[in-house]
Amino acid sequence: MSTLVFDKVSVRYGAATVLDGVSLTVPDGQVVGLVGESGSGKSTLARAAVGLAPLAGGRILLDGAQLPRRGRRRPLQMVFQDPYSSLDPRMTIGESITESIPDRLTRTVRAAEITRLLELVHLDPACAGNLPGRLSGGQRQRVALARALAGRPEVVIADEITSALDVSVQGAVLNLVRETQRKLGLSMLFISHNLAVVRYVSDHVAVMHQGRIVEQGPVTEVLEHPAHAYTQRLLAAVPGRHVPLRAPRGTDVDVPGGH
Structure with missing residues (x-):
C-alpha cells in the first residue's frame, strides 16, 4: 500500500x-x-x-x-518543472541517476540499474555518459523521471x-x-x-x-x-x-x- x-x-x-x-x-x-x-x-x-x-x-x-x-x-520523490535547472550541468546523466540509487548496491548492479532506468523512460543507455547540455528539454525531463524512480519511491x-516543454514533445512525455x-x-x-x-x-x-x-x-x-x-x-x-x-x-x- x-x-x-x-x-x-x-x-x-x-x-x-x-x-x-x-x-x-x-x-x-x-x-x-x-x-x-x-x-x-x-x-x-x-x-x-x-x-x-x-x-x-x-x-x-x-x-x-x-x-x-x-x-x-x-x-516520496519529486520531478520538478524546469528540466534545465533540475540536473547538475557538471554531472553526466549516469552520475545524476546514480545519486538516487541506494549505496548498498555494487558498482556493477548500479550500472545495470542505470541502463534499466534509461530504457524505462525510452532513452538510449549510451547517453549515460553525456552531460545534460547535450540533451533536449524533453530528454532532460525523461532523465529527471528516471532519477526520481532510481530510489524506488512509493x-x-x-x-x-x-x-516548460515545447508543445511538440509534451504529448510524448x-x-x-x-x-x-x-x-x-x-x-x-x-x-x-x-x-x-x-x-x-x-x-x-x-x-x-x-x-x-x-x-x-x-x-x-x-x-x-x-x-x-x-x-x-x-x-x-x-x-x-x-x-x-x-x-x-x-x-x-x-x-x-x-x-
Whole structure:
C-alpha cells in the first residue's frame, strides 16, 4: 500500500498563508491531478510533501505514518518543472541517476540499474555518459523521471513537468508518465494548470484556489459537472470551452498544449 494523505496542511510565510488546511488523499496506485491557477498553492503543497516547505499545521502521512523529514532514502520523490535547472550541468546523466540509487548496491548492479532506468523512460543507455547540455528539454525531463524512480519511491509528485516543454514533445512525455505509472503501479500526485493534461493522466482531480481545495472527485465527474464556481470559471477559460475526454487506459493520444 502507498496512500499519501495531506491532513489539514497549512503553510505560512510570515503573515501570508499559502496553504490553509488542505486535506487531500492520493490513493494507492492511482493518479490524482491537482489543478489551479498560478499562485494557488499547488507547488507549495508539493514542496511541503518533500520537506522543502515547513508546515505551520497539519500532517502529511504515508500509509498512516509520518513521512521522514530527513535521510537519503525517501519513499516520496519529486520531478520538478524546469528540466534545465533540475540536473547538475557538471554531472553526466549516469552520475545524476546514480545519486538516487541506494549505496548498498555494487558498482556493477548500479550500472545495470542505470541502463534499466534509461530504457524505462525510452532513452538510449549510451547517453549515460553525456552531460545534460547535450540533451533536449524533453530528454532532460525523461532523465529527471528516471532519477526520481532510481530510489524506488512509493509515491511520485510531478510538478508542472510539461509546462516548460515545447508543445511538440509534451504529448510524448505525458504518454511516458502514464505508461510508467501503470507499469510500476505508482501512486502519483500530478500538478498542472492545464485541464486537458490533468484529465489525460489522472483518475481523480482536486481543484485548488487561494490555498484551499475547493472541489475534488473522479476526474470525469468534476470536469464534466463542476459544482464550484471557481472550477466552472477554470473550464470556461479553456480555449473553445472544451476539455477533451480522458483516453482509456492503454491508449496514447495527442494532448493539446493550450492552457
